[in-house]
Amino acid sequence: MQNSFYREIINDHNLYPTHKHELGCAGCEHRGINPNCGDDITLKLQMEDGVIKDGAYLGDGCAISQASADIMLDLIIGKRKEEAIRLTDIFLRMIKGEATEDEIEELEEAGALTDVSHMPARVKCAVLAWHTLEQLLHDNAK
Amino acid sequence: MDIKEIRRDFPLFQNYPNVAYLDNAATTQRPERVLLAEKRFYEEANANPLRGLYELSQKATDIYEDAREVVRAFIGARSTEEIVFTRNSTESLNLLAYSYGSLLQEGDEIAISVLEHHSNLIPWQQLAKKKRLKLQWIEIDENGRITEDAFRRALSEKTKLVSMTLISNVLGTRNDVKKFARIAHEVGAVFVCDGAQGVPHVPVDVNDLGVDFLAFSGHKMLGPMGIGVLYGRKELLDRMPPFLYGGEMIEYVGKEEATWAELPHKFEAGTVNGAGAAGLAAAIQYYENIGFEKIVKREEELGELTFRTLSEIPHVTILGAKDAASHHGIFSFMVEGVHPHDIAEILSADDVCVRAGHHCAQVLMKELKVNSTARVSIAFYNTEEEIIRLGESIRSLRRRMGYAE
Structure with missing residues (x-):
């Protein structure tokens, strides 16, 4: 994360998150943990007719793990569940270095995390929120 | 002890002259012999x-x-x-x-x-x-x-x-x-x-x-x-x-x-x-060949400098004993508001290698009430200049993470 422009986006979301707060919602939360480094987030979504009406997270961890959660919520709030799943897929492929530039464009600020594909030790931090989202939406579909 | 001469014995330092290797508790470097x-x-x-x-x-x-x-x-x-x-x-x-x-x-x-x-x-x-x-x-x-x-x-x-x-x-x-x-x-x-x-x-x-x-x-x-x-x-x-x-x-x-x-x-x-x-x-x-007692003394001196350097930086807390000699070259530290993984990553950008994580001691981490720490660990072949660079890097951390000071 040496490019200072991207570093700024991460810092901004880490220090001044928009979505890091409590949110009332029943049965629509999921906790994600990276046991190795202690990153820990609890993601909450308010769903209505298949649309993500609102979302929030709580937790602690490194800047990348926390900023990634905030940026993700910026992107998916207001979107349909299927669209959120599609974007998550793009994000996870981007981190593996397998997404196209057009696809990365669709991720808006989350594209700032593309550098993580060159930082194997930080991959787990970046994808934690997104895997938690996948799990949450998966459980929600049951 | 001529550190310059000693460092010439280590091929890795020849290959990476700019890297400050301060993760010796994880593994040391090896001399050519x-x-x-x-x-x-x-x-x-x-x-x-x-x-x-x-x-x-x-x-x-x-x-x-x-x-x-x-x-x-x-x-x-x-x-x-x-x-x-x-x-x-x-x-x-x-x-x-x-x-x-x-x-x-x-x-x-x-x-x-x-x-x-x-x-x-x-x-x-x-x-x-x-x-x-x-x-x-x-x-x-x-x-x-x-x-x-x-x-x-x-x-x-x-x-x-x-x-x-x-x-x-x-x-x-x-x-x-x-x-x-x-x-x-x-x-x-x-x-x-x-x-x-x-x-x-x-x-x-x-x-x-x-x-x-x-x-x-x-x-x-x-x-x-x-x-x-x-x-x-x-x-x-x-x-x-x-x-x-x-x-x-x-x-x-x-x-x-x-x-x-x-x-x-x-x-x-x-x-x-x-x-x-x-x-x-x-x-x-x-x-x-160097003399084990010389190595111990050298590591004590470097430990003293490391302890002092870290102690003088605002927002930095050293875990454990309050005196350098009790640390035997190992210093786990926290920087207020900066996660240890971010510390290690930013220091890495300055070619300073420190460890971040639970150091395979999760029971101790719970005792200390932390999830992870950053850790500097020195060996006799480290230099004063490397410790000074470490200090400068740590000093710049909070600013680089978006804090005003």
């Missing part, structure tokens, strides 16, 4: 040690057994029979838990400290589970020290084994192993010492310390990866069953029965790491 000793083994003496009767195999055996003698002398053991080569400290401790552990009975107690690295914790925890032993925890005080009271509290007449690290890999604190071994013997327990962090940085004499077993790794003391040592008192090793079965650890084998080779070969099943042993011996000789 260690690498050459390994290479020479394969180029000039390669055959399976302890096997063939031809000259090459004899040469390989000699190098391997000479290395054992170098290790014996280094830690003051009475006989080479007491020196078992393993892969590393982890394997040495697992060997003990498996083999000595088999002699323990349901209801027996073993005591370990909350400072322990996972390699001196999980083998005992799992042994206790399997054999229904009671695992007692030795607690630390607010400075990370084990007091005599705390030690005695964990012991009872049922205690059969105590295992403790000489130096904590997280806090750098040194345990008074000599005193604790004596107390353990008073209740009839054997004393195991994890020397992974201690043996490379402080003089160790097994008889002076009075420990029954000592485990350490070659790679943390300039030696190659994949060679480690278990020292054990002969009377105890004699009573213990083999850890692994296979080639070169037997005396006689029939269809139903087998008898075991004499010490230390009973514990060295399969083809051994001859080149690794040669490399470890070369590493010990490297220490001795």
Whole structure:
């Protein structure tokens, strides 16, 4: 994360998150943990007719793990569940270095995390929120 | 001690002149003579040690057994029979838990400290589970020290084994192993010492310390990866069953029965790491050529500078003891508002290598009420300039993470 422009986006979301707060919602939360480094987030979504009406997270961890959660919520709030799943897929492929530039464009600020594909030790931090989202939406579909 | 000259002995520093390597508690770098000793083994003496009767195999055996003698002398053991080569400290401790552990009975107690690295914790925890032993925890005080009271509290007449690290890999604190071994013997327990962090940085004499077993790794003391040592008192090793079965650890084998080779070969099943042993011996000789006491003194000076440098930086907290000398070159620290992984990543951008994480000591992390820490660990070959760079990098951390100051 040496490019200072991207570093700024991460810092901004880490220090001044928009979505890091409590949110009332029943049965629509999921906790994600990276046991190795202690990153820990609890993601909450308010769903209505298949649309993500609102979302929030709580937790602690490194800047990348926390900023990634905030940026993700910026992107998916207001979107349909299927669209959120599609974007998550793009994000996870981007981190593996397998997404196209057009696809990365669709991720808006989350594209700032593309550098993580060159930082194997930080991959787990970046994808934690997104895997938690996948799990949450998966459980929600049951 | 001419540090410039010493650094020229290390090929990695030639290849990366700008890298400040400050993760020596994880593994050290290796001087060229260690690498050459390994290479020479394969180029000039390669055959399976302890096997063939031809000259090459004899040469390989000699190098391997000479290395054992170098290790014996280094830690003051009475006989080479007491020196078992393993892969590393982890394997040495697992060997003990498996083999000595088999002699323990349901209801027996073993005591370990909350400072322990996972390699001196999980083998005992799992042994206790399997054999229904009671695992007692030795607690630390607010400075990370084990007091005599705390030690005695964990012991009872049922205690059969105590295992403790000489130096904590997280806090750098040194345990008074000599005193604790004596107390353990008073209740009839054997004393195991994890020397992974201690043996490379402080003089160790097994008889002076009075420990029954000592485990350490070659790679943390300039030696190659994949060679480690278990020292054990002969009377105890004699009573213990083999850890692994296979080639070169037997005396006689029939269809139903087998008898075991004499010490230390009973514990060295399969083809051994001859080149690794040669490399470890070369590493010990490297220490001795410089003079171990000079190395200790140099590391004390660097430790003093590191402690002072970190202490003077706003928002930085050093975990553990409040004086440099108690850290033995290991400094775990926190920077307010900056996660340890972010610390390590930003320092890496400045070519400063420090460790971040739980350091394989999750029980201790819980005691300290942190998830992870950043850790600087020095070795004699580090320079003052590297420590100053470390300080400058840490000073810039909060600004680079978006804080105003």
